[in-house]
Each structure stands twice: as C-alpha cells, then as structure tokens.
Amino acid sequence: MLAIVELKSLLVKELPRIRRFALSLTGNANDADDLVQSLAERMLHKGMKSDVPAVPWFLKVCKNLWIDEVRARDSRDKLHSESGEAPGKETTSPAPSNELDQIFQAMNQLTEEQRQLVELVIVEGFSYAEAAEVLDIPVGTVMSRVARARAKLAELLS
C-alpha cells in the first residue's frame, strides 16, 4: 500500500487532471471541486496499492463517486416531487455570453460518456486504449464515440 504522504503527493500532482475530468462529469467548476474533495477523502480513507496505475484509478473512483452523487440527487428530487415540494431549481440555460459559456453549453448537450471521452482524449491526450481502461469500454467504442462527439460539438458550435 502507498504511504498516505505518497498518496497525497500523487493526488496533488494529478490534481489539475483530476479537476478537469471532474469538470467534464459535473459540467460546473463548483460541483467539480466538491467531487474532487470526495475523491481525495475516499482515497485517503481507503488507501491505494502501490502497484496500480494511479491516474486511471483516481479517474475511475471519481466517475463512480459522481454516479453515486447523481443517483442520490435523483432520489432527493423524486422525494421532493412526491412530497409536493419543488425539486430544486429547474434551470433553463441562459444564452451563452462568451465562447467559454458556449463551449460548456455545447458540452452539456453531449452524453455523459461523450463528455468524459472528450475530456480524456481531446483535452488530456489519453490514447484510446488508456481512455478505454478508465471508462471500462472497448477501444473501438472509444474511437467511434470520440468521432461522434467531435461531430456533434462542431454542429453545436457552428
């Protein structure tokens, strides 16, 4: 197992990459940082073997934590709607004010997996094989989904 100090140092080293991946999952920076904090707590709580590739491991755990969070939010919303309460804010996207907003609005129209692939492959420069390992999907699927995501983004950003 890795020493806590080593694990922290790895987390700090990979933090920019983890934050960007978290941003691809959540679609906004505040949720992304909350997710990264949950990841750090989880990793320090559970520890990590010294022989596992750290980055794919961090990103897989990050993805799983986000899935849990989304499920929890869905349950809360369901509960609220059953009890007649307003289920949090229903957002209608404001018109994008700048190129950055436009990019994130377009990203939010991709499927969750497409967003993750865009971040891993296009932003981080992962090979298809590396991205396939993180997301537990076949390499061929990565290739076709990245291509479709690019085509969709081009359409949305044109």
Place this chain on the structure above:
Amino acid sequence: MLEEKDYELISQSLDGQLSPEQDAAFKKRLLQEPELNREYQNLKANDDKLKKAFATIDDKPLPQGLDKLLNDTPQQKKSSNIRYLAMAASVLAVSVLSYFGIQNDNSMAMSPALTAALNNTPSMTPVQLDDDTQFIVNQTFRHKDGFICRVYMTQDTSIRARSVACKKKQKWQLEAGEQSVLSQDEHFVTASDQDANANVDHYLSLYKQGEQLTAEQEASYIKAP
C-alpha cells in the same frame, strides 16, 4: 456532407491514433479534398477551444477544505475517518514483505465495527459495517503458527477489498490484502468472487495450515451475535 467514417478518420488523425502509413494517406486526401480539409481545420480549432475551456479550472483556487485535506500532515488530521487513516498508516509502517505476512510486531488498528464483525460473524454471512460498507467472511483457517485467521471481503460503492486478518494476542491484525475499483454496474461480492486476489492467495499458500475450518470448528472461535 462528410460521412461518419470521414469524421472517424479526422478524429483518429487529431488524436494521433493513425499509423504513419494511414496518416500519410489521410494527409494526401486533405490536400485533394477541400471539404474534408475544411472540416479537419474546424474540428482542430474546436479541440483548441475545448483545451482552453477546461484549463480555466486550473486557475481557480482550490476550495479551502480540499487544500487542507491534501496539505495537512497525517498527524494534523482529525476527522471521522481517523480510524481508517490509522489503519492505512499502520499498513504503511511495515514493509511490503510484512504486508504479505512476514512476522512483525505491528499491531493493525482496525475499526471497532470490523473487529466486531471478525469476532462474531460466521463465514458466508454478509453484514453491514457502516452506511455503505458491506462485509463477508469467505473462510476461517489456522495459520502455521497456530493463529486463527479469516479471509474476508469488504465493499463500498466504489472499492472492493479482499483481505486476510489473523488474531494475535487477542487483536486482529491485517496480514494481506487486495483492492479493486468497481465498475458501475457491479453488485456486492459473493463468497466465491475471485478477482485480483494475488496477495491473498500468496499469503494463503505460505501460511494456511490444512483445510479451512468447518462451520462447527469455526463456531468455537466466534461468538455469533
């Protein structure tokens, strides 16, 4: 209008996934086909925009809680997870070899819930350790040095671990372990789950004496709740 396979080709080229021969053939097509070239330039420009957009989070200061979590020394950390950190720190205090079970005097600080589960739970009986952690003992066996040991699995929503703990001087000590991250649709372990068990199996091959204990033999060492 480009076909899907053209988008795949552009995409593979931008991602550096084409072989040198394929890339040369693709570059030749770019020179000959204006529409393909236009779309290539367009997608390339979008890639640059995406990189720029994602880099914005790099400039955002870290939230205080996260910063503190990652920059505190382990001694300074006081949280509800202290028991787990103590466990991790104990594991780390010994060498990799001792983690495989070479005799050492380091006592493993286990959580009270885990200790109770090891003391009381018959094999193949799942129990809940806390809100999100399940526990099941796969087998109980006698160590070559006479200790009683148990192979058990824990799993929360993200991580599955298979471990061996032995009771030495009335205290359970972690002797070997393996972890794996769960994929999205996996469910709780069964007692026969066999993934990623090299450490545990190695430990068993070195230290397990005879067969695993029968339910009757095991019952004399545990206090069923």
